[in-house]
Amino acid sequence: QVQLVESGGGVVQPGRSLRLSCAASGFTFSSYGMHWVRQAPGKGLEWVAGVSYDGSNKYYADSVKGRFTISRDNSKNTLYLQVNSLRTEDTAVYYCAKAAGVQLFYYFDYWGQGTLVTVSS
């Protein structure tokens, strides 16, 4: 069965960096687009970034462009999100989500359980 397991969250000071990981199993990781979606405490869902199956195409929300970098290692079945210059408003649960097809313009058919990033001094 499809499993997505995020890790790397924690408490970090404003301006610092983190790298989030999402370990995938149960499907051919290299055949699907992948995304990161976040949810601030008590708030709704916000799409953050997406990457195509082969890593050649990447897209970002305006709120994180230039600070966050999405990448993937298909040999390790792992998705990453490098988050730099963190702000208090980046505090959220970060979910990785699998696109339902090889390209990115698909709905998200599986989600991980999320990893919490808290930005606080």
Add this chain to the structure above:
Amino acid sequence: DIVLTQSPGTLSLSPGERATLSCRARQSVSSSYLAWYQQKPGQAPRLLIYGASSRATGTPVRFSGSGSGTDFTLTISRLEPEDFAVYYCQQYGSSRWTFGQGTKVEIK
């Protein structure tokens, strides 16, 4: 970005009642690339509907989606106790995936 507005913000209903949730887009959603997700407290979102009206694997038949262009609806024909949750619509037809702000379906 395609802005999605969901209404109402909260829907207070009793088990067995019908729920009608609305999602309106500020501009047309191409090819009905509109999905609905359910989220319960402390859990990740779960895909219910894609392509505006196709049920995902495991979605009960009491859930149905309809609409096109800028107006979409999620209907739950008869609410079961496990259906009380927050529901989000999402468009995936552009390179800026966006979600609505959510509709909470609560027990009256």
